[in-house]
Amino acid sequence: MDGDRIEEATLANSPVDEISHLALDIGGSLIKMVYFSTGSEQSTDKTQKNSSKDSHGVSGGNKHRNLLNGRLYFLKFETSKINECLDFIQSKQLRCRGVQHCGFPASDKNIIKATGGGAFKFADLFKEKLDISLDKVEEMSSLVSGANFLLKAVPSEAFTYVNGQRNYVQIDHNDLYPYLLVNIGSGVSMIKVDGDGKYERVSGTSVGGGTFWGLGKLLTKCKSFDDLLEMSHQGNNRVIDMLVGDIYGGMDYLKIGLSSTAIASSFGKAISENKELEEYKPEDVARSLLRMISNNIGQIAYLNALRFGLKRIFFGGFFIRGHAYTMDTISVAVDFWSKGEAKAMFLRHEGFLGALGAFMNYKLVEEFTNSNPPVGDLNDNGIIECCVQVSS
Amino acid sequence: MDGDRIEEATLANSPVDEISHLALDIGGSLIKMVYFSTGSEQSTDKTQKNSSKDSHGVSGGNKHRNLLNGRLYFLKFETSKINECLDFIQSKQLRCRGVQHCGFPASDKNIIKATGGGAFKFADLFKEKLDISLDKVEEMSSLVSGANFLLKAVPSEAFTYVNGQRNYVQIDHNDLYPYLLVNIGSGVSMIKVDGDGKYERVSGTSVGGGTFWGLGKLLTKCKSFDDLLEMSHQGNNRVIDMLVGDIYGGMDYLKIGLSSTAIASSFGKAISENKELEEYKPEDVARSLLRMISNNIGQIAYLNALRFGLKRIFFGGFFIRGHAYTMDTISVAVDFWSKGEAKAMFLRHEGFLGALGAFMNYKLVEEFTNSNPPVGDLNDNGIIECCVQVSS
Numbered sequence: 001m002d003g004d005r006i007e008e009a010t011l012a013n014s015p016v017d018e019i020s021h022l023a024l025d026i027g028g029s030l031i032k033m034v035y036f037s038t039g040s041e042q043s044t045d046k047t048q049k050n051s052s053k054d055s056h057g058v059s060g061g062n063k064h065r066n067l068l069n070g071r072l073y074f075l076k077f078e079t080s081k082i083n084e085c086l087d088f089i090q091s092k093q094l095r096c097r098g099v100q101h102c103g104f105p106a107s108d109k110n111i112i113k114a115t116g117g118g119a120f121k122f123a124d125l126f127k128e129k130l131d132i133s134l135d136k137v138e139e140m141s142s143l144v145s146g147a148n149f150l151l152k153a154v155p156s157e158a159f160t161y162v163n164g165q166r167n168y169v170q171i172d173h174n175d176l177y178p179y180l181l182v183n184i185g186s187g188v189s190m191i192k193v194d195g196d197g198k199y200e201r202v203s204g205t206s207v208g209g210g211t212f213w214g215l216g217k218l219l220t221k222c223k224s225f226d227d228l229l230e231m232s233h234q235g236n237n238r239v240i241d242m243l244v245g246d247i248y249g250g251m252d253y254l255k256i257g258l259s260s261t262a263i264a265s266s267f268g269k270a271i272s273e274n275k276e277l278e279e280y281k282p283e284d285v286a287r288s289l290l291r292m293i294s295n296n297i298g299q300i301a302y303l304n305a306l307r308f309g310l311k312r313i314f315f316g317g318f319f320i321r322g323h324a325y326t327m328d329t330i331s332v333a334v335d336f337w338s339k340g341e342a343k344a345m346f347l348r349h350e351g352f353l354g355a356l357g358a359f360m361n362y363k364l365v366e367e368f369t370n371s372n373p374p375v376g377d378l379n380d381n382g383i384i385e386c387c388v389q390v391s392s
Numbered sequence: 393m394d395g396d397r398i399e400e401a402t403l404a405n406s407p408v409d410e411i412s413h414l415a416l417d418i419g420g421s422l423i424k425m426v427y428f429s430t431g432s433e434q435s436t437d438k439t440q441k442n443s444s445k446d447s448h449g450v451s452g453g454n455k456h457r458n459l460l461n462g463r464l465y466f467l468k469f470e471t472s473k474i475n476e477c478l479d480f481i482q483s484k485q486l487r488c489r490g491v492q493h494c495g496f497p498a499s500d501k502n503i504i505k506a507t508g509g510g511a512f513k514f515a516d517l518f519k520e521k522l523d524i525s526l527d528k529v530e531e532m533s534s535l536v537s538g539a540n541f542l543l544k545a546v547p548s549e550a551f552t553y554v555n556g557q558r559n560y561v562q563i564d565h566n567d568l569y570p571y572l573l574v575n576i577g578s579g580v581s582m583i584k585v586d587g588d589g590k591y592e593r594v595s596g597t598s599v600g601g602g603t604f605w606g607l608g609k610l611l612t613k614c615k616s617f618d619d620l621l622e623m624s625h626q627g628n629n630r631v632i633d634m635l636v637g638d639i640y641g642g643m644d645y646l647k648i649g650l651s652s653t654a655i656a657s658s659f660g661k662a663i664s665e666n667k668e669l670e671e672y673k674p675e676d677v678a679r680s681l682l683r684m685i686s687n688n689i690g691q692i693a694y695l696n697a698l699r700f701g702l703k704r705i706f707f708g709g710f711f712i713r714g715h716a717y718t719m720d721t722i723s724v725a726v727d728f729w730s731k732g733e734a735k736a737m738f739l740r741h742e743g744f745l746g747a748l749g750a751f752m753n754y755k756l757v758e759e760f761t762n763s764n765p766p767v768g769d770l771n772d773n774g775i776i777e778c779c780v781q782v783s784s
Binding site for chain 1: 419420421470471472508509510512513514515530531532577578579581593595597598599600601602603605606607609610611613632633634636638639640641642643645647648655656657658659660661662663664668669672677684687688691692695696698699729
């Protein structure tokens, strides 16, 4: 269970009674959660110090702002086990306690910002079980807000992946737009982003993370997404994929630039071999599947970037999950199809764009770009240290 | 066995001793064969009459031309059963007898035009078993020649497929180019065609017919490609595909133009349902697979057509096989992604573009565009009646 595992890693550092404001992205396969906590006693002191220092509002009038130091935490649950998410929220009484202790505005009471299709589908369930209303934030808008936040506020967020190496890229805030955001959830959305709140969903594909997991489950009997990813790491796609060399008798097909090891037909070798599914190693099946899907997404993304003249393609979504082979295949696909002219870029918080975007919709974090550094480095749990401005 | 079935249908009308000149397209999954026969006694008489009438060459010098009426026949074999193809050629002594009886030039003896990767891979096998040399014709070039021949010479060859209806399209020869040719074999090649012999392979995907057949075989234990297609015809993709409505609680996601019945994630429902592969109907699995692959090819084809400003996209390759649901899905995909601006078009001889192109390389059929009609209508077996000009 993802949720459980990450929970252990993060909640040890975040006393329950100081957790506040959470946002959800309820997708077809996974629920992604982001919540803010002022953390330990020490953090709170620091917060109060900062808070008093900056308690006079930046903008005039009767609006006062407080700065709170804290951290953004990230959790995942499987959508099919939504009760675990409900139990988590209820048992920790996350939002309500947060309101009491951190002085967030009372108007937020019993309202949680939520995006993704599940914000519609499960609205009644949240109301009934927790008396919480889901304040729906549009999905594409959330993805874009989340990505813009990460790209502008978090140092070392974006990186390229070449030959097994992460190369972190400093993004010039004045040269960020336009870019293509490819969010690989159960399905894939491709969004042209032209600025804050300026975006258009230009394409997508149904061959996404849900296909990898769903088809992979049918083919390999894997127990979880991570299990499937781990298997793919051990496998060899050449066992089942039909390579150019398999068709050309070991030769390259140079005239059209295809080497003998290029995949001519994903799963094509299964046609001629008299083998049942059970006779293939699940690792090899998982590898072919991962490569097929990653490559396909990379290709469609590149074609869309080309169509709109976008130089940068950022890939996000839970499908990637920092998995080396996935990033490698996507990178190679973009490199191959663009003849080296375009680069695939990845985000450290890839899976939480939507949830972060919904969180941004609280308008708590207003001026992170003016802080120095606005948001601290990531630790190993992916926690983002941040300074939140609270209107009170 | 495809070969066997089509063989029965066609050879009944074509006495063995009048069959001549054959060409092969040896792909990763299937061998496609095209051969010419002057057919019955009656045809031979007619041929001789035409032949004597036109025996004086069109071009001057010492080159004489004969017109032979005859038919082009089409056969398929599975590449993994290549011996059946070899046996067929040997038992019928197709080429050699043809040379004896039809007066084709002796220089062709023991040489067969062949394209596809198998022309390289199996060259030694043909030499060893049949003492036949394969004269290799470049694959993309063959596809283009075959498509151009069909589009120019065969009336009612191209059609659109809308709402279950084939609508035949008369192609204006002066307005044929440029077009995008999408050949869906084991893998998929996308070729921008600018004229006779003028073309560029601009894209492709490894998710093609070999993926449908290979993955389909693993998932459904189907016995043949046709078996799998037939199953897909009976199935319902909504059982396993995650629809927009499944994520959004039955609602459309109108803001981005996705209806509740649009597929959000191919095979995505398999994630949350605690069902093993065996608990799904193979028909439903086959349907989801076919829809995933057809839709994906339609999308990538459209993106490439857009990139080069090509108005027409012709789909060929054995994957389509006149299958209504395949054509419907591809048509809908092109229509959806192009917002109605582009049309998918299909070819009646879709599976034989490469083999026909290799056959054209014999330079037997030189001036079909000047005949009236150059090539007759198709009969139910897909046989092309044609008039071949022979240099002697």
